[in-house]
Amino acid sequence: MPITTESRRTVFRQIARLSYVEWPAYDSTPLYDRTSLTGLESDVRIVSGAWFTHHKHISVEQFVSELPLAYFQFEAHDCYEGPTHYEMDTLFRVFVLKELHGWEHETALYEYLESHPELCERLGLETVPDQSTLWRSWHTRFTDEFRETVQKAARTILIKAQNADVTVPREPEQILPARGDDVDKSVPDDRAILDNADRVTKHVSRVVFPAFSLDRGEGCEIHENAYWGLQTYLGLRERLAANEGARSFLYESTRDRTPLGHAHREQIRDLSIEEIRAMYQQATTRLLNEVAETEQFFRAGVVAIDITEADPFTGDRTGYEDEIIGTKEKSDQYAYQWATVQLVGNAVPIVLDARPVRKGETRLEIVEDLLDSAEDLVHVDNVLMDREFDSQHVLEMISQRGLSYVVPKRMQTSEKAQAKRLLQRDRDRYETDRKLHLGKNEWHETTLIYRRKEDSEHDDHRQYSVFMTNCGSGHLTEYGYRWEIESGYRSIKRFMAATTSKDFGLRFFYFAFACLLYSIWRAVDLLVQVELTGEYEHSPIVTADNTLTLLKKETGIG
Numbered sequence: 001m002p003i004t005t006e007s008r009r010t011v012f013r014q015i016a017r018l019s020y021v022e023w024p025a026y027d028s029t030p031l032y033d034r035t036s037l038t039g040l041e042s043d044v045r046i047v048s049g050a051w052f053t054h055h056k057h058i059s060v061e062q063f064v065s066e067l068p069l070a071y072f073q074f075e076a077h078d079c080y081e082g083p084t085h086y087e088m089d090t091l092f093r094v095f096v097l098k099e100l101h102g103w104e105h106e107t108a109l110y111e112y113l114e115s116h117p118e119l120c121e122r123l124g125l126e127t128v129p130d131q132s133t134l135w136r137s138w139h140t141r142f143t144d145e146f147r148e149t150v151q152k153a154a155r156t157i158l159i160k161a162q163n164a165d166v167t168v169p170r171e172p173e174q175i176l177p178a179r180g181d182d183v184d185k186s187v188p189d190d191r192a193i194l195d196n197a198d199r200v201t202k203h204v205s206r207v208v209f210p211a212f213s214l215d216r217g218e219g220c221e222i223h224e225n226a227y228w229g230l231q232t233y234l235g236l237r238e239r240l241a242a243n244e245g246a247r248s249f250l251y252e253s254t255r256d257r258t259p260l261g262h263a264h265r266e267q268i269r270d271l272s273i274e275e276i277r278a279m280y281q282q283a284t285t286r287l288l289n290e291v292a293e294t295e296q297f298f299r300a301g302v303v304a305i306d307i308t309e310a311d312p313f314t315g316d317r318t319g320y321e322d323e324i325i326g327t328k329e330k331s332d333q334y335a336y337q338w339a340t341v342q343l344v345g346n347a348v349p350i351v352l353d354a355r356p357v358r359k360g361e362t363r364l365e366i367v368e369d370l371l372d373s374a375e376d377l378v379h380v381d382n383v384l385m386d387r388e389f390d391s392q393h394v395l396e397m398i399s400q401r402g403l404s405y406v407v408p409k410r411m412q413t414s415e416k417a418q419a420k421r422l423l424q425r426d427r428d429r430y431e432t433d434r435k436l437h438l439g440k441n442e443w444h445e446t447t448l449i450y451r452r453k454e455d456s457e458h459d460d461h462r463q464y465s466v467f468m469t470n471c472g473s474g475h476l477t478e479y480g481y482r483w484e485i486e487s488g489y490r491s492i493k494r495f496m497a498a499t500t501s502k503d504f505g506l507r508f509f510y511f512a513f514a515c516l517l518y519s520i521w522r523a524v525d526l527l528v529q530v531e532l533t534g535e536y537e538h539s540p541i542v543t544a545d546n547t548l549t550l551l552k553k554e555t556g557i558g
Contacts, residue, residue, distance in 0.1 A: 005373070014050045022279035023047070024071050035076035037149040038206060043072075044153045049289070060161050060168055064093050065122035066473060077146040084141075090124045091137050092150065097123070099154030102170045106134035146457055159293050196528045197542045201550040204524055207290055208516070213282035230416060232536050272355060276505065280512050281373060284352055284519065288377055291523050296536040302345040302478055303374050304384040304485040305367055307357055308493075310336040310507070315500075323361040323504045328388060334393035336504075338511045341370040344384065344484045346527045346538070351488070351515040352377050356508045364393050371401065382406065382471065382483045390468060396444040404471035405477045409448065411466055419450060419461035428452040434468075446470055462546045490545055492518045521547040 015023050024043050033039070043184070051057050070516060074088035086152055098109045113120055113128045120128060158172040233314040270493065271279075291297040317324040324334050337357035343350050353373035357366065367389060374380055387408040398405045409415065422430050430450040435443040449467045456463040467476055495514035499506065525542040529535065 003056060003062055007054050008066070010230045011047075011050050011054055011057070014053070015046060032322045033118075033444075034073045037077070037145055038203065038414060040072050040158070041149055041152050042207065045156050045289070045293075047156050048160040052161045052166050056532065058166050060157055061097060062122075063157060063161070063457050064096050065119070065124075065209060067093070076140060077143045079143060080141050086129055086133070086137070087124075093123050094125070094129075094134075095138060095142075095150045096154050096157070097149075099151050100169050106131045106138070109134060118428075131431070149558050156293065163292075192532060193528060193541055193546075197524060197546055198550050200524050200531070201520075201547055204287065204290055204520055204527070206518075207286050208283045208520060208553060211279050211286055213271075226396065246428055250417070266347075269503050269506050271505055271509060273505055276509050276512055277355060279352070280516060281353060284350065285377060285518055287519060287523050289352065291350075291526055294527065294530045297348060297526065301343055301347040301378065301380075302382045302384060303341050303352065303378075303484050304379050305339065305341050305370055305389065306386055306482075306485045306489075307337050307339045307366075307388070308489045309510075311336075315502075320504075323356070324502070325357070325359045336507055338508065339366050339370060340404075340485070340515065341374045342485050343378065344482065344489060348522050348536070349484050349488055350519040350522060351492070354508075354512050354515050357503065363389050364397060365390055367394050368397055371398070371403075382478060384479055386482070387527050392438055392444045392446075395436070395446060395468065395470070396438055399470050403434075404472070406467055406469045406476060408479075409466040409468050411461070414452060415448070415450075415466050416461050419464040419466070422450055422452070423461060447472070449476055451476070455542070488518060491521075494544070517547075518544075524550075 012023075023046050024039070029273055038403050044067065044366060046341070051063055051066075057063065069089045069092065072089070074092065078088050094113070097112075098106075101108070103109055103112075110128065110131045120493055139482070142150070157170050158168050158170070161168050162172065307328065309327055312327065312335050313324045319336055324336060327333050327335050328337075338354055339357050340354045343352060355366070355369060367383075369382070371380065373477065380403055383405045384404065385394075385407045387410050390407050390409045395405060396405065411419065412447050418430070418432075429452065432448050434446055434448050436446060438444055446468045447470065448465050449469060451467065452464055467479065469476065490543070492511070492514045495517045497510050497514075499510060501507065521542070521544050522540070525540040526546050528538050529537060532541075
C-alpha cells in the first residue's frame with residue numbers, strides 16, 4: 001500500500017500531540033545535540049512507534065527510506081576525510097536495511113539492492129555500491145559506536161513493526177552479552193550485572209529525566225540537571241534534608257555550580273500539584289516505552305491501588321488541617337497521605353501514578369482518578385485494593401469500566417454471623433452472591449468469598465477473611481500480589497528526602513520523585529535481566545543502591 005502525504009502528515013501530527021515527546025529529541029532536552037547517537041536512537045524509537053500504527057504503513061523498508069534524517073549531523077561519525085561518493089545518511093539507511101534482514105555479509109545486501117531498483121531510488125542511491133565499498137563503509141568508515149546505533153535502530157524498527165502486526169523480515173533477537181565458556185551462563189556475575197546496569201541506567205535516565213522541568217527561563221547559571229541531581233542525591237541517604245544534602249552535594253558533585261538547599265526548595269515549591277503529576281506521568285510514559293521494547297514486558301496486567309502515610313506529624317497543623325489529615329488506623333495521630341496505582345503480579349512493579357490525599361476527598365474520586373491515569377498507560381485487567389476501598393460505589397465504577405476487582409470486605413454483623421456458622425461447620429471456604437445498595441433502587445452485584453486463614457491466632461469468627469469480587473474465586477489468589485505495593489512503599493520511603501516543611505507541594509514532590517526513582521530501579525533491573533539472561537525474574541538482581549549510585553553518577557555527582 002503506497003505511502004501518501006496525508007499518511008505522513010497523520011503520523012507526525014500524532015507525534016506532535018504526544019504530551020511527553022518533542023521531536024526531534026535535540027529540541028526537547030540539553031542532554032542531546034545534533035551529533036548524539038543516543039538522540040538518533042530516541043528519534044528512531046519515537047517515529048517508528050507512531051509510523052506503524054497507520055494502516056497504510058505496512059513495510060519496514062518503506063520506513064527506512066522515509067525516516068527523516070536531515071537534522072542529524074553524521075559527519076561526527078565519519079572516519080573518512082574529503083569528498084566521498086556515498087553520503088553517510090544514505091549508507092545509514094542501507095545498513096539499517098541489511099540489519100533488518102539479518103544478512104551477515106555484504107554480498108546479500110548488494111544482490112538485494114541490484115534486484116530492487118525502486119528501493120534504491122527511495123534510499124537515494126543513484127548507483128549500487130559494490131561489495132568492497134559496502135565492506136569498507138561498515139568496517140572502516142563507520143565508528144564502532146555508529147555501527148552499534150545502526151544495529152539498535154534496526155532492532156527497534158523490527159520491534160515496533162511487530163507490535164503493530166506489520167510483517168517483518170526476521171524476529172528481533174534478544175541481545176545477550178558475550179561471556180567465556182567457563183562462566184555459568186544461567187547466573188550472571190556481579191561485574192556483568194554492574195556493567196550492564198551502568199549502561200542501562202545511563203540510557204534510562206537520559207530518557208526519563210527530560211520529562212521534568214522547572215521552567216526557569218534562559219540564562220540561569222546553575223544547570224537544571226543539577227537540581228534533579230541534588231534530588232537524586234537526597235534519595236541516596238536516608239533522612240537527608242535539603243540544606244545538609246546541598247552542602248555535601250557541593251563537594252561530591254563534578255559540577256561547577258550546584259544549588260543551595262533553600263534555592264532548591266524554592267524551585268520545587270513553585271511547582272503546582274498538577275504540574276508535578278503531569279511531569280511524573282510523562283516520565284512514567286517514557287519509562288514504559290523503554291521496557292515495552294522487551295518481549296518480557298506486556299503493557300497489560302494487574303494494578304494495585306493503595307494509600308500510604310508519611311511519618312506521623314507531631315507539630316502544629318493549624319491552617320493545614322485539609323492536608324495533614326488523620327491516619328488510616330483510628331488514632332489521635334495525623335499524617336500526610338499519598339495514593340498510588342502500581343503494576344503488580346508478574347509485571348515489573350512500576351508506580352504508574354501518584355497523587356496526594358486531601359480531607360474530604362472520597363475513595364471513589366481517588367480510585368477513579370488513578371484508574372484514568374493507569375488506563376492511559378497500560379491495559380488494566382484486574383484491580384486490587386485494600387479494605388478501605390470496599391465502597392459499593394467504587395466497585396460499581398470499576399465494573400462499569402469493564403474491569404475485574406478483588407477487595408477484602410470489612411466484616412459487619414451479617415458477615416460475622418456467617419463466619420460463625422462456617423466455624424461451627426468447620427468449613428474453610430464459602431461463596432455467596434450479594435447485592436450492594438447504590439441508592440435510588442440501584443444495586444451492585446458482587447460475590448462474597450469467605451476464606452479461612454491458615455494458622456490463625458484467633459478461635460472465633462476472626463479466623464475468616466471476606467473478599468468481594470466480580471470475577472469469580474479463581475482470581476482470589478491474585479490478591480496475594482498486593483503485598484508488593486507494601487514492599488514497594490518501604491523502598492519508596494527509603495528514597496525520600498527528609499523535610500520539616502509543611503508545604504504540600506514540596507512534600508508531594510519528594511514522594512513522587514521517590515516513586516520515580518523506585519520505578520527506574522525496577523525498570524533498570526528488568527532491562528539488565530533480559531540482556532543478561534533473556535528472561536525476567538521478579539526478584540531483582542540489580543540492587544536499589546546500585547541503581548541510585550549509578551543515577552548519582554549520571555546526574556553529575558561524582
